[in-house]
Amino acid sequence: MLTLETKNREVVDLMNGLLNVQNLEGKKFSLVVSKNIKLIQNGLAHIEEAAQPSEEFIELSKQANALNNDQEAIEKLEEKNAELVKSRKDQLAEIDKMLEGDIKIELHVIGEDILPEKITAAQVTALSRIIE
Numbered sequence: 001m002l003t004l005e006t007k008n009r010e011v012v013d014l015m016n017g018l019l020n021v022q023n024l025e026g027k028k029f030s031l032v033v034s035k036n037i038k039l040i041q042n043g044l045a046h047i048e049e050a051a052q053p054s055e056e057f058i059e060l061s062k063q064a065n066a067l068n069n070d071q072e073a074i075e076k077l078e079e080k081n082a083e084l085v086k087s088r089k090d091q092l093a094e095i096d097k098m099l100e101g102d103i104k105i106e107l108h109v110i111g112e113d114i115l116p117e118k119i120t121a122a123q124v125t126a127l128s129r130i131i132e
Helices: 008-021 027-043 045-051 055-066 071-080 082-099 121-130
Strands: 002-007 102-107
Touching: 002 008, 002 121, 008 027, 008 082, 008 102, 008 121, 027 045, 027 102, 045 082, 055 071, 055 082, 071 082
Parallel strands: none
Antiparallel strands: 002 102
16 A cells, blocks of 8 residues: 555546546456545545535536527526526635645555556556556
8 A cells, every 4th residue: 555645636636547547457457446446536525525516506507508508698697696606616616725635545556567558658647656
């Protein structure tokens, strides 16, 4: 196990890297990737929960999407629901602050010997913090 002490945002980036390689073949590699995804999900659950939009905002988003990029109509809808839109923007600003917070997380190391043959340099770079 490897202890990472970093910012939540960097762990989110690592999670994205893991999600990007989860369909690559290799039993040992797949097990380590899967375990790390679960560990990160648990470590960042508080941020995921805090980021959930309200039911009212979800409904507003559906209405905006139904307007098929009619910018004028979308702006009118947002003006009509200004308080709800501001609330969501404030929520996202708070999430951004949370992402700058520190985290200490234990993750499984990915040994170079178990890396799949068909992994790209970009994928390796995304996982570099946990590859040994």
